[in-house]
Amino acid sequence: MELLKLQNLKMYYGTLRGDVRAVDDISFTMEKKDTVGLAGESGCGKTSAMLAILRLQPPNAKVSGEILFQGKNLLKMSDSEFRKNIRWKKISTIFQGAMNALHPTLRVGDQITEAILAHESRSKQEATEIAGKLFDLVGIGSERLDRYSHELSGGMKQRTMIAMSLACNPELIIADEPTTALDVIIEAQVLKVMKELQEKLGLSMIVISHDLSMIAETCNKAAIMYAGKIVEFGGIVKVFTEPLHPYTQKLIAAFPSILGSMRELASISGFPPDLLSPPPACRFHPRCPYAMNICRKEEPRYIEADQNRYVACHLVSR
Amino acid sequence: MGFREYLAKRIIVSFLVIFLVATLNFLIFIVYPADPTRYLLDPQLARTPGLVDVIRDQYGLNEPLHVKYVKYLGNMFSFGILPPHFGYSFQTHDFVANEMAWRMPLTILLLGLALVGNVIIGIPLGIFAASRRGTKTDVAVIGAGLFTYGVPTFFVQLLMILFFISFVYQTYGIKIFPAGGWISYPNPEGLINVMGDILWHMALPALTLVVAGFAGWALYTRNMLVDALTQDYVATARAKGLSERTILFKHAFKSIHPQVATLLTLSLPGLVTGAIITETIFGLEGVGKWYLSSLDRSNPDFPVVQAVLFVVATLVVVCNLVADLLYGVLDPRIRVGQRR
Numbered sequence: 001m002e003l004l005k006l007q008n009l010k011m012y013y014g015t016l017r018g019d020v021r022a023v024d025d026i027s028f029t030m031e032k033k034d035t036v037g038l039a040g041e042s043g044c045g046k047t048s049a050m051l052a053i054l055r056l057q058p059p060n061a062k063v064s065g066e067i068l069f070q071g072k073n074l075l076k077m078s079d080s081e082f083r084k085n086i087r088w089k090k091i092s093t094i095f096q097g098a099m100n101a102l103h104p105t106l107r108v109g110d111q112i113t114e115a116i117l118a119h120e121s122r123s124k125q126e127a128t129e130i131a132g133k134l135f136d137l138v139g140i141g142s143e144r145l146d147r148y149s150h151e152l153s154g155g156m157k158q159r160t161m162i163a164m165s166l167a168c169n170p171e172l173i174i175a176d177e178p179t180t181a182l183d184v185i186i187e188a189q190v191l192k193v194m195k196e197l198q199e200k201l202g203l204s205m206i207v208i209s210h211d212l213s214m215i216a217e218t219c220n221k222a223a224i225m226y227a228g229k230i231v232e233f234g235g236i237v238k239v240f241t242e243p244l245h246p247y248t249q250k251l252i253a254a255f256p257s258i259l260g261s262m263r264e265l266a267s268i269s270g271f272p273p274d275l276l277s278p279p280p281a282c283r284f285h286p287r288c289p290y291a292m293n294i295c296r297k298e299e300p301r302y303i304e305a306d307q308n309r310y311v312a313c314h315l316v317s318r
Numbered sequence: 319m320g321f322r323e324y325l326a327k328r329i330i331v332s333f334l335v336i337f338l339v340a341t342l343n344f345l346i347f348i349v350y351p352a353d354p355t356r357y358l359l360d361p362q363l364a365r366t367p368g369l370v371d372v373i374r375d376q377y378g379l380n381e382p383l384h385v386k387y388v389k390y391l392g393n394m395f396s397f398g399i400l401p402p403h404f405g406y407s408f409q410t411h412d413f414v415a416n417e418m419a420w421r422m423p424l425t426i427l428l429l430g431l432a433l434v435g436n437v438i439i440g441i442p443l444g445i446f447a448a449s450r451r452g453t454k455t456d457v458a459v460i461g462a463g464l465f466t467y468g469v470p471t472f473f474v475q476l477l478m479i480l481f482f483i484s485f486v487y488q489t490y491g492i493k494i495f496p497a498g499g500w501i502s503y504p505n506p507e508g509l510i511n512v513m514g515d516i517l518w519h520m521a522l523p524a525l526t527l528v529v530a531g532f533a534g535w536a537l538y539t540r541n542m543l544v545d546a547l548t549q550d551y552v553a554t555a556r557a558k559g560l561s562e563r564t565i566l567f568k569h570a571f572k573s574i575h576p577q578v579a580t581l582l583t584l585s586l587p588g589l590v591t592g593a594i595i596t597e598t599i600f601g602l603e604g605v606g607k608w609y610l611s612s613l614d615r616s617n618p619d620f621p622v623v624q625a626v627l628f629v630v631a632t633l634v635v636v637c638n639l640v641a642d643l644l645y646g647v648l649d650p651r652i653r654v655g656q657r658r
Contacts, residue, residue: 054557059452087559095557100550105573105649114568115558148650164558 001071003204004053004172005029009065011045011052020275022048024228025065027302028310030221032171035198035205037215037236039251040225041272046208049225050174053206054093055082070171089119092165094158094175101161102149108160109135109145115167134163138193155186159193166197174206179214187214194218212255216240224248227273227283230302234309244311246288282314290315328642332635339631340394344387347620354379354408356617377406394628405621409612414625418605424500425604428520428596429589432527437582439528440535447536448543449566456540463537466530472595474530475523479599482522495522498601523600527592542577546570576649583641587634 011023022045030036038046051057053067055074067074074086095101103111112134113127122130132142138159140152149157158178165173178194179187195218197203207218215222215236222239224232224247232245243249253266270287273279279286285295294314302312311317355364355373363369374380378389398404398415407414447459466474483497496502500519506512546552547570555569593606601607609626612619646653 056553056556083559083561087557089559093554093557095550095554101554103551103555103569103573104651105575106569111554114560114564118558118560118564150651 002029002068003032003034003070004206005066005068006049006053007066007068009049009052009067010063011048011057012062013048013058014060014062015276018276019062021228021278022061022275023052024278025302026223026225026228026230028223028230028233030204030206032204033202034221035203035207035219037219037222038206038208038225039210039212039215039222041210041251043272043275044225045228045275046210046225047176050093050176050206050208053174054087054091055079084119088115088170089168090170091172091174092168092170094161094165094173094178096158096161096177096181099181102157104149106148107146108149108152109147112145112160112164112167115164119168130167131163134166135160137166137197138163153186154182155189158182158186158190162190162193162197166201172204172206174208176208178207178209179211180209191217212240212252224251227278228275229283229312230310231284231313232311234306234311238306238309244305244309244316245284245313246290246315247284282312325643328639332639335635336628336632337391340391340628343394343624343627343631344390347618347624348383350618350620354617354620358408390624394624397629398625404625407612407622408617408619409622414621417608417622418625418629421603421605421608424516424520424602425590425593425597425606427516428523428527428602428604429586429593431520431524432531433582433585433589435524435528436531436535440532441539441578443532443536444539445543445566445571447540448547448570449562451540451544451547459533459536459540463533463540466533467537469530471527471530471592472599475526475596475599478522478526478529500602500604519602523596523602527596538581539574539578542574543570546573549573576645579644579648580641583637583644586637587630590630590633 005027006029007027009023009026010021012019012021024045026045026049028036038049040046048057048061051061052063053074055063057063063075065075069086069090074082077086102108109128109131112131113124116122116127116130117124120127128145131145135142135145140156140159140163144152144156149160152160162178165175175194179190182190191214194205198205198218205218207215209215219236221234222232222236223230224239224245226247232239232243232248239248240252243252247268250266250268254268256265268287273283273286281297281299282288282291282295285291288295292314298314300312300314300317302310303317305311305316354377355370358373359369371380378386381389393402393405398413398418402413403416404414404418406412407417410417443459447456450456482495486492486494487497496519500516501512502515502519506515543566547566549570551573552565552569555565560569590606593604594610595606596602597604597607598610605626608622612622612626
């Protein structure tokens, strides 16, 4: 059975100027032990999609569609049921720990144990032992449990976030830009920790990032988002080696490769669209080199082009 | 820099500030064109040769400036405990320290009641409003906060006197609060009755200060808390599946503890200046009313003014110091010289 299935998920932010269509009709399915990379440029709706799954959207957001988690629709659950049975226990998150995601005046150990105590009937001492083991697991060392977040380096904060996300043995972990504010060396260390944990614990994850190389390294499936829509979804190797959607092709071409011959990096002309009034029909057509008449008139359907390979483009569906 | 050096440095700086204030206090009454002999003596007697000088000698006014200054400083920095106890009041010819000693408890009682009332009503109300931000409750608290912030305290006090005294008491004969003063005449018998009577007299003035002040406290708390609630770590707390109650108190409110403590500490000196008007309006014989009555333009009772200013300035400086130290206690990020 699928672990998570998004079906026609939409999230619109109501503003005075109209609805901002941050997430507009996205669907994908992930199995247990899958790691799905959600990639796209800033403002394409990656984080909004995550907030919708966690039900952390701001009050002006309108969410519709279906989020089926282990067969249950998360959007139909009551607040208290969702809070008690899903949050952190089943679905946890890795926020950008290097930023502001840890409480400034609570000890990091207490921040982990409170998550355990909120969901499991354990003693404070047991919870502290678990937190210590998690700290050892991510390579910080349990002796740092009584530190405050400002006493940790950026990499340690991010590892703390990872340790915290594992506190209740969740079924799914959503990592939102887990390495964004870190320098490359620390980023490599954090990625190593994440990969080791994936292998050791068999985690299922959604990794949100604009960094394609990081997604290539950690994920086995990729979803490429553009202007609130998933334009392409499939196995990581297929998506990266044989991209079907022009946007995916452009995005990959815009990324430098350490191996292979040197080449000038391609850029994508134009600007990301305003999600208040996105372009009609295919949202990528103003920037697409292959745009045809139909692209300006009709929205491409999101179809299964190959086995487990989805794309929304007239070039393919024709 | 270790904590001890930091504390020592802060105490030295605080002492210097108090010293400067004391010096300014001294200079003001050197340049001020008031001679206490003018109102200490009958104008007829003032013509008697030598008498003015006798009086001036008695009050130490004929001494050279530097001697006066040194004596003055010694007088101030002994905080009225050692003779000459802040000097003699020109109005009563008693030691200023003695006069202050029996007025101070009344002022402290009034301000203490007002502060406690403001805090135990204002802060929970602010938390309540922040937890319902964007709703009508929230808007009502913001409105009330801005309104009472804008309306002068004395106006609220006059309105409340009008209501409770002129209306409820004089029209309907229901005496909820006494009309003024700080104790009934004749004085009640027994210590407990006296204390109860004084508290009864303090109730209306303190209530007016709470009515005029609590919404401001609520507004401050609400704004700081709403800001805290938008922080990333609150989103983390929510994602962890903690209850809204835990998020509000353990995560959001805990993170504003330093600011609340600072606000509380720094509000103490402000309350003292507020006491001047309140005590005058309600006829309470506290430090504020005493200070105002000593500020007569033609014959200021300057030993009193100097002593009160000195004590208030010391209070301001000490409160600042305490606020800084409290901040360090409540916020681990700015703890100085902490080693592990």
